[in-house]
Amino acid sequence: VPLVEYGGGSAQAGASLTLSCESFGAAFIVWLGDMAWYRQARGKERELVARVSRDGTSELADFAKGRFVVSRDTSKDEMLLHMNALQPEDTATYTCWADVHFTFTRQDVWGRGIQVAVSS
Secondary structure (H helix, E strand, O other): OOEEEEOOEEEEOOOOEEEEEEEOOOOOEEEEEEEEEEEEOOOOOOEEEEEEOOOOOEEEOOOOOOOEEEEEEOOOOEEEEEEOOOOHHHOEEEEEEEEEEEOOOEEEEEOOOEEEEEEO
16 A cells, blocks of 8 residues: 655745655555654654544644645545745654554555755
8 A cells, every 4th residue: 555745845944845645555454543743853763744544633743733735535535734934853754654554454554755945
């Protein structure tokens, strides 16, 4: 079940970027549960950025509150992360995660990650 991230790149401090995560699905997927964005900066541990449930309930990390918005379109199995007022400390690899449910089991699925670089 591939998860593919789009929208990364370079930005100036204060600018905005929108990341998207799409599931291209497989024949045996029944449904997607929670989806989330994680990020990992060089030399640091991976951290949760935002998480959104199937019904749209979301949570944001403290550093993302007031700047980032996470949304989800279940009809497309797509999750968006709108990042505003970017700061150099937001520079990291952003990775999509999904709780994927098959007929008889579930699986944590990760995307390959996408780079975001913010310059001052």
